[in-house]
Amino acid sequence: MVDMSDNIESKELILDYPCIWTYKLIATKNADMQEILPYILKDREYNLISSKISKQGTYKSYSLKVEVKSDSDRKEIFENLQKEESIKFIL
Numbered sequence: 001m002v003d004m005s006d007n008i009e010s011k012e013l014i015l016d017y018p019c020i021w022t023y024k025l026i027a028t029k030n031a032d033m034q035e036i037l038p039y040i041l042k043d044r045e046y047n048l049i050s051s052k053i054s055k056q057g058t059y060k061s062y063s064l065k066v067e068v069k070s071d072s073d074r075k076e077i078f079e080n081l082q083k084e085e086s087i088k089f090i091l
Helices: 033-041 071-083
Strands: 019-028 046-053 059-068 087-090
Touching (some): 033 046, 033 059, 033 071, 059 071, 071 087
Antiparallel strands (some): 019 087, 046 059
C-alpha cells in the first residue's frame, strides 16, 4: 500500500541539465505568441505547439518546449512567462 501522507511539494525535482522542458501555457485567444516568446526567451530556440481553444473561445492552450540549462534557468523562464499579461496560466 502507498503511503499517501507524503507531501509531493516537499519532494525535490532532480533533473539532468541541460534538458528540454515543456511548459503548458493558457493564454488569451488574441495573444500573439510568436511576438511574445522571442522577447521572453531571447535567442533560445523553442518549439510552440498550439493545442485547444476553450469552449467560449476566450483562451487557447499551448505546449512550449525549450532547453533549460539549470534549475534556476527553468524557474526564471517560468517567472518571465508569468509576467506576461496575456498568459493566464502556466504548468
